[in-house]
Amino acid sequence: xxxxxxxxxxxxxxxxxxxxxxxxxxxxxxxxxxxxxxxxxxxxxxxxxxxxxxxxxxxxxxxxxxxxxxxxxxxxxxxxxxxxxxxxxxxxxxxxxxxxxxxxxxxxxxxxxxxxxxxxxxxxxxxxxxxxxxxxxxxxxxxxxxxxxxxxxxxxxxxxxxxxxxxxxxxxxxxxxxxxxxxxxxxxxxxxxxxxxxxxxxxxxxxxxxxxxxxxxxxxxxxxxxxxxxxxxxxxxxxxxxxxxxxxxxxxxxxxxxxxxxxxxxxxxxxxxxxxxxxxxxxxxxxxxxxxxxxxxxxxxxxxxxxxxxxxxxxxxxxxxxxxxxxxxxxxxxxxxxxxxxxxxxxxxxxxxxxxxxxxxx
Amino acid sequence: xxxxxxxxxxxxxxxxxxxxxxxxxxxxxxxxxxxxxxxxxxxxxxxxxxxxxxxxxxxxxxxxxxxxxxxxxxxxxxxxxxxxxxxxxxxxxxxxxxxxxxxxxxxxxxxxxxxxxxxxxxxxxxxxxx
Numbered sequence: 001x002x003x004x005x006x007x008x009x010x011x012x013x014x015x016x017x018x019x020x021x022x023x024x025x026x027x028x029x030x031x032x033x034x035x036x037x038x039x040x041x042x043x044x045x046x047x048x049x050x051x052x053x054x055x056x057x058x059x060x061x062x063x064x065x066x067x068x069x070x071x072x073x074x075x076x077x078x079x080x081x082x083x084x085x086x087x088x089x090x091x092x093x094x095x096x097x098x099x100x101x102x103x104x105x106x107x108x109x110x111x112x113x114x115x116x117x118x119x120x121x122x123x124x125x126x127x128x129x130x131x132x133x134x135x136x137x138x139x140x141x142x143x144x145x146x147x148x149x150x151x152x153x154x155x156x157x158x159x160x161x162x163x164x165x166x167x168x169x170x171x172x173x174x175x176x177x178x179x180x181x182x183x184x185x186x187x188x189x190x191x192x193x194x195x196x197x198x199x200x201x202x203x204x205x206x207x208x209x210x211x212x213x214x215x216x217x218x219x220x221x222x223x224x225x226x227x228x229x230x231x232x233x234x235x236x237x238x239x240x241x242x243x244x245x246x247x248x249x250x251x252x253x254x255x256x257x258x259x260x261x262x263x264x265x266x267x268x269x270x271x272x273x274x275x276x277x278x279x280x281x282x283x284x285x286x287x288x289x290x291x292x293x294x295x296x297x298x299x300x301x302x303x304x305x306x307x308x309x310x311x312x313x314x315x316x317x318x319x320x321x322x323x324x325x326x327x328x329x330x331x332x333x334x335x336x337x338x339x340x341x342x343x344x345x346x347x348x349x350x351x352x353x354x355x356x357x358x359x360x361x362x
Numbered sequence: 363x364x365x366x367x368x369x370x371x372x373x374x375x376x377x378x379x380x381x382x383x384x385x386x387x388x389x390x391x392x393x394x395x396x397x398x399x400x401x402x403x404x405x406x407x408x409x410x411x412x413x414x415x416x417x418x419x420x421x422x423x424x425x426x427x428x429x430x431x432x433x434x435x436x437x438x439x440x441x442x443x444x445x446x447x448x449x450x451x452x453x454x455x456x457x458x459x460x461x462x463x464x465x466x467x468x469x470x471x472x473x474x475x476x477x478x479x480x481x482x483x484x485x486x487x488x489x490x491x492x
Contacts, residue, residue, distance in 0.1 A: 033426045034401040222400070222427055290448070292404050292424045314403040314426050321404075340422065340429075 001025060005050035006143050006201040010208055014218055021221055022116025024051040029220040036223035037316040040190050041357045044149035045219035046211045051115035054139040054198055055125065062109050065132035066101060068264050069125065071246060073256035077103035081175040083187055086254055087246050088113075088121070089266030093273060094242040095249065097121050098234065100187060102176050110183070112144075114236050128265070142183075143201035145208065147216060148194035148227075150357065155214050156184075156195050159207065168195070189224065191231025191355050226313050229322060232284060232351030238295055239282060239310045239324050247273055248326060250282035250351075281329045282310065284351040286322055286361055287337065289344045293323035298338040299346075304328040309337065317354045318361070364487050365393040367459050372483035373435045378459060379477060382466065386441050390463040391423060391432060391454065394487055399425040402451040407443035407465055414438060414467065416475055421464050423454065436475040438467035 002025045011018065016027035027048065029036060039045045057065065066074040072086035082103050088096045097117045102110040113121045118138075126136045147156050157165035164179050171177055173193075176185030183198040199207065212218060225235070234240055240249035247255070247270070255270060256262070287293055293312025300306055307327030315322045323346075327335065336343040349361040366372070371379045376395035380388040396402065404424040414420050420434035421443075443465045446453060454462035478486065 028427070029400060032401050034403075226426060290404060291406075292429065294429065314424070316426070 003051070005048055006204050007048045007050065007208060010205045011048065011218075016218070016220060019221075022051065022114070024115055026051060027218075027220040029222045030218045033220070033222040033226070034316045036217060036219040037226050039217040040149045040192055040219060040223065040227055041317055041354070042150070044147060044151040044155050044194070044216045045223065046208060046216045047146040047148070047219050047221075047224055048143075048204070048208075049146050049196070050143040050201060050204065052144055053113045053115060053118040053121065054142050054144065055111045055113065055122070056137045056139055057109045057111060057125075057129070057134050058107055058137070059132065059134040060107055061132040062107055062134050063103075065129060065134045066109060067262055068132070069128055070099075070101065071255045071264060071266060071270070073262060073264075074101060074103065074109070075262075076256070077101075079175070080104060081171075081177045083174045083176060083185060087240075087251055088124070089245075089264075089270070090242060091265060091269065093245040093266040093269030095236070095240040095244060095246060095251075096124060096242060098236050098240070098251070098254075102183075102185065104178075116237060139198070141201060142198045143204040144196060144198050145204060145211075146188055146190075146194065146196045147211065148188045148190040148192045149216075150193060152192070152194035152216070153186075155211060155216050156197070158214055159210050171195075189231070189233060190227040191233070191352055192227075192357070226316055229311055229313050229324075230315050230317055230352065230354035232353060234282075234324070235311055244326070245270060245273055245278075247278040248280040248282060250284075250324070278329055280307070280326050281331070282324055282326050283331070283348040284322070284353065284361075285309075285312075285325050285335070285337070285346045286318075286349050286353070287320060287344060287346045291321060291339050291342075291344050293321045293337060293339075293346070299325045299327055300336040300338065300343060301327050301331040302334070304331055307331065307335070315353060317357075318359055322353050364484060365459075366480045366484050366487070368480050370459065370480065371477040372480065372486075373433070373478060374486055375433050377432060377435050379435055380463075386466045386468050387436060387438070388463050388466045389420075389432075389435065391458060392483075393458045396454050396458045396462070399423060399427070399430060401426050402454050405447040405451045405454065405464070407447060408440045410440055410442060412440045413470075414440065416473070423451075423464075432464060434467075435477060436467070437470040437473045439470070440465055440467050442466040
């Protein structure tokens with residue numbers, strides 16, 4: 001048995017299939033993974049993401065610390081509540097994790113990291129925080145719900161007092177704010193509008209039930225994966241890890257090399273990669289034939305070394321298969337993928353595949 | 363309760379077999395198997411005329427989550443594969459023992475596979491659940 005969120009009994013009662021995910025017992029699906037996916041694209045769904053690790057950083061030098069710790073630059077966070085997506089690198093430029101950081105006050109930032117990397121991340125952050133006198137607190141008391149879809153914000157507002165609802169609906173994209181003991185953020189991992197709410201874990205079963213009663217469908221990690229891949233978002237451990245750097249992981253846009261005087265962990269290694277040119281790149285693929293792209297399938301690139309699928313699935317919105325592949329940087333748009341010994345045609349497209357319910361590629 | 367029709371034979375790997383009046387055998391995956399796989403999105407079936415040995419991987423069923431091989435429970439020659447699966451693989455989820463059949467084959471002479479009765483297959487499922 002793995003670690004469990006405060007919602008485990010509720011998931012079981014709803015008939016969810018429970019699987020191990022990064023050491024946690026998590027619901028992969030309740031009814032139909034495709035129905036859950038479409039609910040988020042067309043209406044609203046709720047996900048238990050309480051397994052993710054919420055870390056509060058406190059101290060006068062927190063911003064300075066994060067400018068050293070992260071490859072993206074928290075100097076971009078000038079308004080309270082604003083969020084930033086970033087990689088946390090090791091000295092070799094490998095990706096230790098990807099995360100979201102929220103600027104709350106000058107002495108309080110909140111970071112959300114992946115579940116499977118929790119222990120490694122906490123140890124790394126604590127080790128480096130010492131030099132900046134920053135206190136590192138894991139918020140294991142908090143649960144986290146993601147309510148996503150075109151109707152998601154209105155459904156959440158319907159649970160709140162009039163004043164709280166007004167405040168929640170006023171939150172701009174990629175901002176969060178404290179409302180009545182909850183931290184409500186307009187962020188997500190689906191390519192749809194919605195909220196991620198951090199709240200006392202003991203409150204999560206009641207809120208889940210109220211959302212279900214409003215027609216918000218319970219959604220599992222299976223739908224979360226097809227939604228994030230359609231949205232063109234990376235998954236740590238699949239699309240990047242400690243052996244890959246951001247430039248070969250489709251994450252160059254998250255690396256802030258300017259200003260040149262900012263020192264951050266991994267900078268020297270990334271500057272070398274940048275100067276030499278990255279040997280590989282991550283591309284988004286659409287399979288032209290019937291079949292399903294899966295992680296680790298071989299990608300044949302004309303006249304160049306083979307690449308590999310890093311994430312692949314069936315896209316319920318496009319009704320065909322999509323994926324990411326790491327290939328030589330010189331690769332063109334046309335490749336073939338080895339699926340059980342057959343070479344099937346695929347072509348590169350500009351991600352995301354789907355955004356706000358609409359297909360963006362063909 | 364598991365759905366295990368009384369008029370079929372089964373395998374430990376969750377295939378079912380139905381004797382058809384013309385002497386051929388229809389093969390599919392069980393309701394338990396489709397439920398475990400989840401929403402099916404792609405099915406690869408063998409072409410007519412292909413000769414299979416018992417234990418050969420004869421079809422692939424892919425759900426959103428994963429691909430899974432289907433093993434041929436009995437040696438024989440493929441006489442038909444289900445043409446509806448190319449466009450509507452979800453019929454396996456809807457009707458695994460009927461419209462969702464995978465292939466039909468004419469058993470090779472002397473083929474005598476060891477198959478499970480419905481009661482024996484129910485025991486396999488009970489053991490997996492416990």
